[in-house]
Amino acid sequence: MKLWLKILCAVLLFYALLSSFYHPLAPGGLTVDIEKLVPGANTFVYSGYNTHFKDHSNDGLQFFVSSGSHYYPTEIIEVIDNNHAKVNVVLPDTLPSEEIAFYANTPTDGTVYIMKPMDISAFVFHQNYTNGSVPVKVANDQHQNFGYPFQVIIFESIRNLMWHVPMWFTMFVIMFISFIQSIHVLSATGRENMLDSSMIYVQSGIHDRKASASAETGLIFCILGLITGSIWARFTWGAWWTNDPQLNGAMVVFLMYVAYFILRNSVNDEEKRARLAAIFNIFAFVLLVVLLMVMPRFAEGLHPGKSGNPAFSSYDLDSSLRMVFYPAVFGFILLGYWIYNLRLRIKILESNEEI
Amino acid sequence: MTAFKELLKKEIRLELRQKHALAGVGMYVLATVFVCYLSLETLESQRLWGGLIWITGLFTAFNAMQKTFQQEGGGTQLYLYTLASARSVILSKALYNALLVSVLNTASLMFFILFFGEKPFADADLSQFVLGLLLGSTGLGFTLTFISGLAYKSGSGVGLVAILGFPVIIPLLITIVRFTTGALLGLTWLENGLNLLVLVILNASSLLLSLLLFPYLWRD
Secondary structure, three states, rough: OHHHHHHHHHHHHHHHHHHHHHEEOEEEEEEEOEOOOOOEEEEEEEEEEOOOOHHHHHOOOOEEEEOOOOOEEEEEEEEEEOEEEEEEEOOOOOEOOOOEEEEEEEEEOOOEEEEEEOEEEEEEEOOOOOOOOEEEOOOOOOOOOOOOOOOOOHHHHHHHHHHHHHHHHHHHHHHHHHHHHHHHHHHHHHHOOOOOOOHHHHHHHHHHHHHHHHHHHHHHHHHHHHHHHHHHHHHHOOOOOOOOOOHHHHHHHHHHHHHHHHHHHHHOOOOHHHHHHHOOOHHHHHHHHHHHHHHHHHHOOOOOOOOOOOOOHHHOOOHHHHHHHHHHHHHHHHHHHHHHHHHHHHHHHHHHHHO | OOHHHHHHHHHHHHHHOOOHHHHHHHHHHHHHHHHHHHOOOOOHHHHHHHHHHHHHHHHHHHHHHHHHHHOOOOHHHHHHHHHHOOOHHHHHHHHHHHHHHHHHHHHHHHHHHHHHHHHOOOOOOHHHHHHHHHHHHHOOOOHHHHHHHHHHOOOOOOOHHHHHHHHHHHHHHHHHHHHHHHHHHHHHHHHHHHHHHHHHHHHHEEEEEEEEHHHHHHHO
């Protein structure tokens, strides 16, 4: 592996590591401490996340309660700190829509909002009844600072995108190397007209070492992907494991490659081991593609990229995430390739020792 | 092609000649379903049906497939190698095993109906269910034939069939359980079509890979 590739790998990973933890999340609305809205006065505390209520308590801080596309102004009682403010809203008896949301507006953060299930049984709903509402311009995503997108449920764990997803990309690339090397093993043994049979032996031996070294590296990244994914699942879905096609597929891939190494260990003759392992590896890789790329699209699940979508949905495509995510992917792929090279060199040294 | 036909005939003749092996597997199916009946007594949920039928199907296939390469010693294989191409050998074995597993799974379905009644079929789409049973059995037959060949060549016996076979068979198993359960619940062809598509992809890819890779496995 070239030196500049190693340096590039280190720089990319260093950048990804730092920026994945350094940048704050974009501002967002967290919660309101109220369960039931009634006609007339409602007082509640609005909690934001990374917002700047206090800094703008005198210029431009506004709160609204919306019903459908109509907004009701509030009176700010007290700004507690940057993330908390106590406000009061006076609502009429009749609202235009049952969809209630709570908006906060500051010049720095733009508009943030909270959707929360509310007890609204005290109201009458009538589509055309818009009494008391004011026109408001909702500024979407107008925050000025660099920040990762604020997502309810995911929150700070969005940073895991830069760790979890590159593991699978890397595993896929490394397993593809293993697949190609396995094909080389078979085509080396398949050459009937080769003059010297010992040449076949040497050829298939080299490719076999490459195939097994890359499968080992790929398996490491598979395990890391499972671990980071499991931690992420615990914090966002509430369980270490959920019955999701992508997760189950990943576990099957892990089992297949463990089986690959068991097969390798159970055959003593080197040439035969190379051949059998290559055959199983090709079989396993085709199933890997079916498992991780075809089957999840046809089934419903929690994992992003389900039900016909590709793996990148709207929030993944946020430019702030892209700026860190792509370098992280390339960095990890280079790291994987580096580790594969080292494993291969160790294997070659070991086999020389045996002779 | 003639070699393939003769080999298929040979497989069937061999099976009929060793009736004790077939009877053994049949007995295994009956015992499994009976144990299910003893432990569950009633079985009305379609989901449980779909799952249990294929758990039984999976282990039946493993059992039936063990002897497919084991019964021929090294000498017989060498003889076959001189007579026919590797592809016709694996094709005959795969098709024969697909047939065998289909028959056994049909038997197991009969036993399930015998013990638990036919209530879950009340709103089932029967043509879908039969197609699912057939495609699932052929998929199990194709994949496990190849895997047992691999395990046989590695020379480490029957244990390796399970180790190599289970991870490889899980995708098929998930899909077939989903498809069969969908058929029992009465989904339309359109709703269940994607499962069918995956099933066909898995069947085709395992047969294709067997045909492509077996010649390399066969030579020594």
